[in-house]
Amino acid sequence: MSMTQCSETQERIALGEPLGEEERLHLSGCEQCSVVAQTYSLLDASLSSLAEPVPDGFADRVMQRLASHELARSPRWFDAGWVELALANAALLCALVNTVRFLAGVLIPSVSLGATP
């Protein structure tokens, strides 16, 4: 029984790689490698039992969270680009009108829009 054959076989088993014909033959006749293979089987069974099961309805709950996330992010009417632009223009227009009224009131009191004749 060669040590190289043992280590090659055990390495393949450890990595979960399929055994070749020669290695399978070796495994059936080598007690040491058989024990190693058996322990790896026990290890894999234990690792499988550690896997957390997917709870029922998990995907639905994820989709619900996504829906509420999207709802929270849906644009409000005053966030829309054209509304923002219109509001800004209206504010600018108001400021302009008020400036004109002020200047008119100061420079030409007779045409002051707010003054009584």
Added chain:
Amino acid sequence: MDDEFLIQQTLAGNRQAFRLVVLRYQRPLFRFLGLLGFRGARAEDLAQETFLRAFKALRSFDPARAAFSTWLFTIAKRLAIGEWRRARHEQNAPVASAEASSPAPDPAQSALLAERTRRVERALQALPEQLRSTFFFSQINELTLEEVAELEGCAVGTVKSRIFRAREQLRLALAEDET
């Protein structure tokens, strides 16, 4: 339907496409979180958060740079590490419990399995950080060795070597106790 198609559909506004992504990756994600010791509500919170973050950042995903699975598990890994640190800080690190595993019908057999699982858990916790991380990713069937290498930022050969060393250490720990 491949991942890329589902992602394109999601980005085009088809929410059902993302549901298929969730259904495709929920099992490996829970397996990964279970191996890390996250159970029940904590595992669910992390898994939900992983998908939510992936959804939010979907436009930034570049299929030319990485497979979707690699990208998704990178998010999961970061979240899990953050949760680990937070829990450790609060002295409340997730501890995998053998009780969560499904019981065998025979009580004696069930006890034996539970004991063996506990030993494996202890051995997993005792693995060096680097080996443990690579080993956990290698346990996700949906990830190829190349993808694990990308996640871990190392060569495929290094991944193989780490998996071998991790499994060997786990086997020895199990064999020691079995004798």
